[in-house]
Amino acid sequence: MPTTSVVVVGAGHAGLAMSRHLADLSIDHVVLERGEVANSWRTQRWESLRLLTPNWMTRLPGFAYPGDDPGGYQSAADFARLVTHYAEVCDAPVLTGTRVTRVAPGGLGFDVTTFSGTWHARAVVMAVGATRAAVPLVSRQLPDDLVSLPALDYRHPDQLPSGGVLVVGASASGVQIAEELQLSGRPVTLAVGEHVRAPRRYRDRDLLWWMDAIGVLDERYDEVDDLVRARHLPSLQLVGGPRDVDLNALQAAGVQVVGRFAGIRHGQAQLSGSLANVCSLADLKLVRLLDRIDEYAGGRGERPDPTHVPRARLGMDLGSGEIRSVVWATGFQPDHSLLDLPVFDPHGRLRHDGGVAPWPGLYVIGLPLLRRRRSTYIDGARSDAADLAAHLAGHLGLAGAASRGDTAP
């Protein structure tokens, strides 16, 4: 029965960032990975996907983007290679093909059960990513002859039959998939609920460059007004490329924009009449962000046009043949169900204070707005891992770590 100080569950960028900081503190640990390093980047991304963040933001502890295109956007496959290379140069103690099935209280602190035995550890860091599709139950009511596909299983347009597609959800995934399917010749209807509108560039700079420069990305989780809401905001309507994928751009490409997917009744998809308001909320939110940028930079940039709100239909006959398939871009969730510990809120979400779970020695990393807005992006793992490793060292009672342990939460 192997023993270690810390088990990190998941060898994605966040788990490896944590491993690097633990190694720097000389804390013995192991990283248990269900598949290969960067598994979900290999197996749960569509082929054309590129990171939303420019290459210069692809930073990990002790690692900066080495290439000659800092403003470009890396493909999922290239990023998987980069993370794998990072694991190798860090000599991270990764055990691949080692799926964790249960984390429970144990003699040392935790018993971490895998298919190949149980680890005893004093601390556990969950770095499992968001690998579960949040597909609404109503998807089960779709007519049998429609193809129904969660965005996590989408790879390329030819997975879908020719003919119309209903894409549900207008986050980054939804707008990117809608654009690609429309360009493939499949007429797309995009059901739009609350969304976060974002231009790729503003005043000749990438929007994320501005968000970094003006300090938005460094806003701490305990300074955010409504943290629950902020953590559940849809992702920015961005694509890793030099173009916009907001609702105006998609409508110009021929996508039909309708209200939030509200249900199915008598074979009719029901679409909410709230489209005008969700567009208005998104436009107002974008104006506030651009105002902050102008305040920082001085002067005033050229503003995007307000979202064109069509007179949208409120229903769609799912049996008419107009729609042949449905793609559910309704979000991704982490799967923490292997934790056999009383650490969940009534909604089944892992409770944590900036990554510190309410069970001594249990941590989580790699979630949106975990400790700062930057946590939502790959670039956030550096500082999150540093903070949490210091806290963890304090938990282990390591000399010299206590004062640094104060930095988290």
Add this chain to the structure above:
Amino acid sequence: MENHPMTTTIDTPVDNGVNVEALLGARNALAENPEIAQFEWRSTVTWMNGTHSRSEVEGFFGFSDEQAHHTSFTFDADHPLQFAAEDNSITPVEFVLVALGSCLTGGIAAIAQQRQIQLRSVSATVSADMDLHGILGADPDVRNGFSNVRVAYEIDADATKAEIEALVAQSQKRSAVFDIMTNPTDVTVTVS
């Protein structure tokens, strides 16, 4: 006033007559005891004569217990003389306009209070289009209900135009009646 009111009205606290602390306290209480959030709203209705009916609203269930308004409220509904009715009161569809306008306006006050925006006046005209072919059964392609609803606000407040627009947008986002009108709801009607 161009400046944000938080920086200019420190001496005169914002007061829209809304107890935001109580609302936020309720939200925090719900986080720990989600079951107390389960409410049932009720009204009873009695036919009077013709299209005239009288509804009564007093009790409701919430916070894990039976609750009641401080008194019983009654509301008549009828149809106007142009419909060959007695016009004892407004029509049911006009009650829907009343519900939407009052829900959004109450929401604006609450959100303004939370955002420290002093309101001076808030008014709106709520209007809805309807094609009578629907309720008369004269054209199967026409629905019974509204084909379109508009709410036009005029608001005077210590805030910028963008802040006022954000108030109105947020109020729609958090409005029960806006949700009821824009999204489908299961309705079951029984006879005993």
